[in-house]
Amino acid sequence: MTGAPVDQPPAAHELVAEFTTRVSALPASDPRRIGLFLIQAGVLIALPSVCLGVFPANLGLGIALGGCLIARAPLMRLPGFKVALLLSAWVAVSCAVGVHAGTVPRPFHGLGLMYTWAITYPTMIAMSDRRIFAWGMGLLAGAVIAAGVVSIGQFVIGLGKQPPFRIDPDGPRHLMADGFFSIHLTHGFVMCMALLALQGARTRWPSRSLGWIGVAAAAIALVLSRARLAYVGIAVGAWAAIASRGPRHLLRAIAVAAAVALVLAGLMWRFEPERFAEMAKGENGRWAIWRASIAVAYESPVFGPGSPEGFKARYREIYASVVPEVPNEFPGGAPHAHNSLLSIASTYGVPGVIIYLALLGSMMRAAYRERQRCLACWSLVIAAVAASLSAGMFENLAGHSIPAYATFLVIGLAFAFAHHPERDPEPDPAPLRTPAQASA
Template sequence: MTSQHRISAVCQTVIQCVLVGIVLLSPWPFGSVNPDGEFGLTLALSIALLAFVVRLVFGEPPQWKAGRMGLIVVLGLIGLVSVAALHQIALPASLVNTLAPGVQPWSAPIGLLDQASSLPAEGSGLERWEAGNKLGLYAHGSYQFLLRVVAAGCLFAMTCCFDSPRLVLRRISVAATVVGVALAIFGIAQHVGSHDGLVYWTYKMQGGLGFGPFINRNHYPFYLNLCLGLAIGLLLDSMKDMGRHWPRMILSDRSATWLLLAITFMIASLIMCVSRGGILTACIAVAVVGLRRFEFKHATRSISMFIMIGTPVLLFLIWAGFSVYESRLTMLSESDSYASDGRWVLWRAAVASVPEFPWFGSGGETYRHWEKIYVPADENWTTEGRVALRADNELLDVLNEYGLAGFVSLLLVAIPVCWVAYRTCRRDALSAGAAIGVFAVSLHSIVDFGLRLPATGAFAVIVAALLCSQPAAAGAMERSRQSRRRRSSAADPKPLAEVEEGAWLGPHFGFACRLAIALLVCGIAIYTIRFKRRYWLAESHHRTAMHELEGSMPNAAIKSMSAAVKVTPEDMFRRIELIRTCILTDDWYDWGKENPKMGPFITAQCEEIIRMCPIAWEPYVWIARYPPAGMSMDAQLELVLYGRVMHPGDPKLAFVAGNILHQISGLEAAIPHWKQSMDFSNRYVAPIVNAVGREDLSEEVLMAIFPDDPKTCFAGAVECKQHGWEEPFQFLAEQCLRQLSVDGFTGREFGAGEKDQLRSEALWLLGQKEDAVEALLMALNEVPDQRKWRTQAVRWMIETGDLEQATWQLRIGSNLFPEDSTLRKLQQELSGLKAEASSKSN
C-alpha cells in the first residue's frame, strides 16, 4: 500500500465519520433550522471538505462514480447558484426592466422616503444589498440560498467520489436506522406525554404544530421517510440470502428482527405525526419500489412482510390510544377537503408574481411577502395569525423566488436522481431502500416544504449522491467508457498510462487541476464558516435580548438586539426584530420618553429595510407611527395606505388606516378600510362600532360597514346592545339570523353544531329564549360532548324555568364530565330551585 493510498483511505474514513455524524446529530437541534444548528452543520461539512482537499492534493486522484446522471445533477446545482449570483449584480436599468419587469414598480415606494435621508452611510457595507438595480428584490436572501446550494454541491460531489459507495451506503443506512428509531420513540413519547405545541417538553412552538425535535409536523416525515427507506433497504438486503427458508430464518436472524422492530416504530410515529403528505408519499414510494421489484415467486413473502409489520403497528397505535378518526388523517377520505385547504391559497400566491419576474424570480426569502400581498378576500383566511414562509411546494417556491431558470435547474437536479432511483431499485436491495426515501421526499416536496431544512437537505443530498454512485447506476456509463478506451487503444497503440496522463497537456496537468479544485473547495469551506459564524453570534445576542426582556431590562435588550444587527447588518429580519423590541419596550416601559432618539432610530432602521427589500410591509407603517420631523399627516397616510397594499389581509392595519382617514376625511372614507378589517377579524368590531355610533348608525351605514358574515354581525349586535342602541342592535341581530338561515349565503366555514349554536346566541339576545334553547339543543345533538354548550343549555333552562329539562341535561353533562366544578354548582343551584318550587306547591 502506497502512502497516497493510505492518505486516501484515512481521508475517506474521516469523511464517512462526518457524514454518519451529520445523519445522527443534525435533526436534534430542531432540524438544524436555527443559526446554532446550521453553524454546527457547516462546521461538520467543512471538516469533511478539508479532508477531501487533503485527499485531492496528497492522496490518490478520486474517481467520479456518479456517471452522466450525477453530472447533470451538478449542472442543475450550478444553474441554481448562477441564478442566485445574478441577484447580487447591479445591472443597467434597461436590462433589469427587460428581464424583470416587476423590479421598477415594486421598488418605486423607496420614493416615499424623500423626506428622510436618501442614501445609507458611506462605507456602511449596505450599498451592495440595495434593491432597485438588480434582478431580485432581496439580494441577501438569494445570497444565503447561494451559499447553501454551493455547500450542497460540494457535499454531492465529495460523496460521489468514494471508492466503495455501496459500503458507505450500508453504513449510512445503519446510522439512518438508529436515528430513525430514536426520532420515532422520542416523537411518540413527546406526543403522548405532552401536547404538540412543546418541543423537548420545554420550547413552545407557534401554532403548536411540532413533532419530535422538529418545529413543524410536516418537517418530520421528510427526515423520517429517508430513514425508513434506508431501513427497509437493510431489511431487504438481509433477506436476499435467506431464499425459500426465510420464514424460519427471519425471526432467528437478530439483525432482521431488530430491523422489523425499527421499521414498526418508524411507521407508527409517521402515522402519529398526522402529516397527510408524509404518509401518502411514503405509501406511494413503497408501492412504486415494491412493484418495480415484484416477482410472482416472492408474492407470499411480500404479503407476509406487510402483515408482520402492519400488525404490530396497528397494535401499538391501539395501545397508545391514537384514533385516526379524531386526527387530520380523516381528511384523506374527503374528496373536497383540499379545495378549502390553505395550500391552494399559498400556491396561487406563489404563481401570482411570476409574470412580473418570469426568468430569474423576485429573489430569495421574498415569497413570505407575496403571500401577504396576494391574500384572498376570504373571511376564513387571515394572515394576522398565519406565518407562511414557504409555498408548501418546493417547485413553486423556487419558481417564485428564482424564476423559470431556477425552476429548470431544480428539475435538472430532481429528475436524474429519480430516474437513477427507478433504474437501480430493482437490482440492489440497498439502492431500493434509498430509492424509497428519494421518491417519498421528492413527492412530498410537491405538497409541503422540508428540503430547505439544513438537516433534511444535507441528508437528502448524501442519499442521492450515494444512490447515483452505486455500481448498478454507473454501470452503463462505465461500460461505455471502457468501450471508448478499447477503441482508442486499438487506433493508437500508446501505453494506457501515457494516454491517461494527457501528454499533450503535460504530465502535471492532472495535479494542477486537482490543486485548483482543492484551493477552491478550501476557500469555500473557510468563507462559509466565517459567514455562518456571524449569524451564530447574532443569534446569541438575540437570545440574550429575549432573556433581558423577560427580566424587565428594556435598555439592555435593545443594546443586545443592536449588537445582533451590527454583526449581521445585511439581515433584514434581524432589523425587524430590533424595531419590534424597541416598540415593545416603548409600549411597556415608556422607553421613548427616556430616550427621545427612539423615533429617528426606528425610522433609520426602517429606511435601511425598505432599501434592501421594498416589499416588506412593516417599515412603512412604523415610519408613519414614528414620523421624521416635518412629515405631514398626508405623507403618513400615504405610507400606511401603501403598507395596506403590501399587507391587505392584516385587520389591525386596515383598522389603523380607517382611523387616520376618519380623522382626515370623515366617516365615508374610513368605511371601506373598517369593513376590510372586519372581513378578516372580529377583534376591532367594538372600537369601529363606537366610532361609527358617535356619528351615524343608520341601516345604510351598517349595511356598508358590516360584511356578509353572521359572526361579525352578532359581535356588532352585542356591542350595540351594551351601549343601548336598540335599533342597530335589532338590525344586526336579525341580519345574523337571516344570514344563518340561507345556505351558502356566507363563505365562512362552520364546524359541527357551530351554526345552530350561533343562532341560539342571536335568538337569546333578541329575547326569543325558547327558540334559543331549541337551537342550542340541536347543536348539542351534533356535538354532544361540547362542555361549554352543555353548561350554557342548563343555565338557559334554569332561567326559563324548565327545571325538568335542565335536570335531564345536567345529568347528561355530569355523566360526560363528572369532575366539572361548574356543573356541580349548577346541580346545587338546581336542587335549591326544585326544593323551593316544591315548598311553594305544598
C-alpha cells in the same frame, strides 16, 4: 451491416470502487488516505444528524466535502454532479440579480437548495465500505429509535416547546409529535425517508434485530407526527419501491400503497375528525397560497425574486389582488409557496425547477443503469424521488435543508447498495424423512 458498439461510461459503483480501492491502498499518512477518512467521518456525522438538527448535518457535509477535495474524489464523473453544479450556479445568479434589484436584503439566507445535494456523493463513497456501512446504518437506526421514543413521549405525555426533547406534561397530548424539530412536517418527512432507507438496507447489514427495531421506530414516529405530507410520501414511496421491481409486482404495489393510505386516513379520521372532514371537502388545501405564488413566479419567470425573503415580500404585496376572496393566512407574507417545485419557480425562476428536475432525473437514470447488478439501488432511488416529489406537493421540502438532506442522503445510500450483497437468508429447515428413507 451493424454499427460499432458504443462504449458505456462507467457505472457509479465502478467509479466509486476504483477510487476507494486505489486510495485505501495508500499509506495511512498519505493526504488522500486522510481525505478518505474525512469523507467517512463526515458521512457518519451527517447520517444520524438528519434526525436531530441542521447544524450537525452541515458540519458532517463540510467535513465530507473537505475530504473529497483532499482525496481528489472523482466527483465530476459521478451521476448528476455537473447538473447539481449548474443548479447551484443558477441559484447564485438569481440571488445576484435580486441583490442588484434590491429585492434580496440577506443574500446568504435560505440557500439550502444550493448545497444540500452535495451530501449524495460523499455518502456514495463512504458507505461503499462494508464497515462504514454497518456503522452508518447503526447510527441512523439509533437516531431514528431516539426520535421514535421522543415522539411517543410528546404524544402521550405532552408536546412542549423547549428543545431538545420538547416533552411537557402541561402541553397538549395526543396532538402530534415534532421529534427533535420545531415543526412536525419536517419530523414526519424525515421519518418517511428513514423508513424507506432502513427497510431497503435491512437485508444488507449484519444486525437483524436493530434493523427491525429501526423500521418499527420510524413507522411509529411517522404516524405520530400527524404530517399528512409524510403519509402521502410513504404511500407513494412504498408503491414506487415495489412497482420498480417489474410489471408482475404492480398489483402488489398498488395493494400496499392503498393499505398504507387507508390505515393512515383511518388514523386521521379517528384522531383529527375536523381536519379529515376539511380535507375530504377540499376546504383545507393550499389553493390560495399556490395562486399567489404562481402570480409571483409569473411576474419574474426567469430569475425570480432571488431569495425566500424576496418571495415573501412580493407575496405580501400581490396577495390581495390575486386572491381577494380568501383572507391572507400570512399577512406578513408566506415564507414559501408550500410546494417544492412552485417554491423554486417563485424564488429562483422556472429554469431552477428545470435544473432541479434534471438533477433528480440524472440520478434516476444512473440508478436504472445499476438495476441489473443491484435492483435495490434502483428501487430505493425511485422511491426516494417519488416520496420527495409527492410529499413536496404540500411543503417546500426541496428548499428546506433537513428534508433536502434526507432525500439526498437516501439517494447516496441507495447507490452504495451495489457494493453490498444481500445477507444470506436463513437456511430452510431440512425436510422430515420417513423411516424408510432414513434406512435407504
